[in-house]
Amino acid sequence: MKQIQGKKGQVGALAWLTFAAITIALFLVFIYAPLEATMREVQKIFYFHVASAWLGMLAFFVVFVCSILYLIKRETKWDIYAYTSAEIGVIFTSIVLVTGPIWARPIWNTWWTWDIRLTTTLIMWFLYLAYGRIRASLGEEGKRAVYGAVFGIIAFIDVPIVFFSIRVWQDYQKTGLHPIVINSQGTGLAPDMKPAFFFSLFAFTILYAYLMQRSVKIETMKAEIKAIKDNVLG
Amino acid sequence: MNFARKVQILLWKEVKSELRAKEMISAMLVFSLLVVAVFGFALPSDRELVKQVFPGILWVTLTFAGILGLNRSFVSEKQNDCIYGLMLCPMDRAAIYCAKTIMNLLLMLIVELITIPLFFVMFNLTAPPNLSLFLLVLAVGTFGFMSVGTFLSALAANTRSSEVLLPILMIPMIVPILISAVQADKIILAGGGFLELKIFFNLLIVFAVVFTVVPLLLFDYLLEV
Amino acid sequence: MDRMFALFIAYTFIWALIFWYTLRLGKRQNQVAEELEALKKSLKGRM
Numbered sequence A: 001m002k003q004i005q006g007k008k009g010q011v012g013a014l015a016w017l018t019f020a021a022i023t024i025a026l027f028l029v030f031i032y033a034p035l036e037a038t039m040r041e042v043q044k045i046f047y048f049h050v051a052s053a054w055l056g057m058l059a060f061f062v063v064f065v066c067s068i069l070y071l072i073k074r075e076t077k078w079d080i081y082a083y084t085s086a087e088i089g090v091i092f093t094s095i096v097l098v099t100g101p102i103w104a105r106p107i108w109n110t111w112w113t114w115d116i117r118l119t120t121t122l123i124m125w126f127l128y129l130a131y132g133r134i135r136a137s138l139g140e141e142g143k144r145a146v147y148g149a150v151f152g153i154i155a156f157i158d159v160p161i162v163f164f165s166i167r168v169w170q171d172y173q174k175t176g177l178h179p180i181v182i183n184s185q186g187t188g189l190a191p192d193m194k195p196a197f198f199f200s201l202f203a204f205t206i207l208y209a210y211l212m213q214r215s216v217k218i219e220t221m222k223a224e225i226k227a228i229k230d231n232v233l234g
Numbered sequence B: 001m002n003f004a005r006k007v008q009i010l011l012w013k014e015v016k017s018e019l020r021a022k023e024m025i026s027a028m029l030v031f032s033l034l035v036v037a038v039f040g041f042a043l044p045s046d047r048e049l050v051k052q053v054f055p056g057i058l059w060v061t062l063t064f065a066g067i068l069g070l071n072r073s074f075v076s077e078k079q080n081d082c083i084y085g086l087m088l089c090p091m092d093r094a095a096i097y098c099a100k101t102i103m104n105l106l107l108m109l110i111v112e113l114i115t116i117p118l119f120f121v122m123f124n125l126t127a128p129p130n131l132s133l134f135l136l137v138l139a140v141g142t143f144g145f146m147s148v149g150t151f152l153s154a155l156a157a158n159t160r161s162s163e164v165l166l167p168i169l170m171i172p173m174i175v176p177i178l179i180s181a182v183q184a185d186k187i188i189l190a191g192g193g194f195l196e197l198k199i200f201f202n203l204l205i206v207f208a209v210v211f212t213v214v215p216l217l218l219f220d221y222l223l224e225v
Numbered sequence C: 001m002d003r004m005f006a007l008f009i010a011y012t013f014i015w016a017l018i019f020w021y022t023l024r025l026g027k028r029q030n031q032v033a034e035e036l037e038a039l040k041k042s043l044k045g046r047m
Helices: A007-032 A041-071 A076-109 A117-138 A141-173 A192-233 B001-022 B023-042 B048-090 B094-120 B131-157 B160-174 B175-189 B192-222 C002-047
Strands: none
Touching: A007 A041, A007 A192, A041 A076, A041 A117, A041 A141, A041 A192, A041 B094, A041 C002, A076 A117, A076 A141, A076 C002, A117 B160, A141 A192, A141 B131, A141 B160, A141 B192, A192 C002, B001 B023, B001 B094, B023 B048, B023 B094, B023 B192, B048 B094, B048 B131, B048 B160, B094 B131, B094 B192, B131 B160, B131 B175, B131 B192, B160 B175, B175 B192, B175 C002
């Protein structure tokens, strides 16, 4: 299913690992984990839905850290890490926003609700897109990396504030359909579901590493090409 | 020359150039008045219904009027490369940011002072019982809005599609203001007191503080040559 | 909306997206690698 590079061993290893992890995760989700009492089959969306949400947050955090590092060190590689992570983040946040409503419709009888996690995810998605738009409207000029980094920082700082303002709002209205997965009493999961849940998180983290690695490789090669062209022509 | 004096000089420059052409303020005012009229047509005349949606409408209007004004804030500097003139001045880049923010804030407050009473008149609403509270929420919310808005305006002005980009950048960022201010206004219009809206007010303050400090730290990066 | 169908749609979407992205990466990689090789060859040719 996944292309395995004919090149050096490293990429090959991570690709195999990703393939194996996802396969195991699928097994755990569909075969090992029991059917949930009320929601039955549809609940199985949950495992990859939450894993995608986790990946989205992780990717955004990486954008934040790499943006700071870029502004301090000004090495191109930090800029590359930042925007490849953002690209992966958009994809997985989109997965969250689509699988959420698909799950919600049969259960809550509504496609959407202004619940805290959904709304914060939506805003985060918009912020990612804004980040992409900034980079798109700056072309090859040197400012692209700097402006992207600046927005990467300020946008990430906004996310917790958005989260808290929505929580305050929801508490005030005392609504909330979204199940809380992890609270102070531990996970609300049946014991048999835990392996599928935690392993999905793990598998998606490996997937993130793999996608990052490939993307960064491509971008680094592109930068090499540009450098050669500049050298020859410049 | 100390920092405050520098900001004062820059601010005076902003005021004078705005007084000359009155570009920003006229655009913002006309737009807001139009929106008041449009909502007058668009909304049902049932006073109770309108009362419920009013805070939302108010802040949406302010948001778009604000974006309109902010669009021009730094774009005007791009003409004739005025921005380089500014950067040549022997002062902290942050002073430019402060002056612009204060200027935008003043403009926005003037627009609000004119359009909000009109909103109340148009929808036949009585003035909020706790007027000072209403004004306080308005002031803090507008300040947070303008401080992050001025920063993002500087960012967007240097890109190709600056006028389209600014709303895309700003609207997700100011969601906390919109949520807190609208809820606070709902409480105020229903006759609530400070204690009830304290938590939303705290959020507005936190937002205003964070998004003044962070832009101040990052502003220099936007003006790099 | 029948629940099995919902499950099917959701997972199909996830897989389609991940698959599409991986394939796109693969295509990009091949393109860029080719360009790089071509450039390097033409440079060698000049020297």
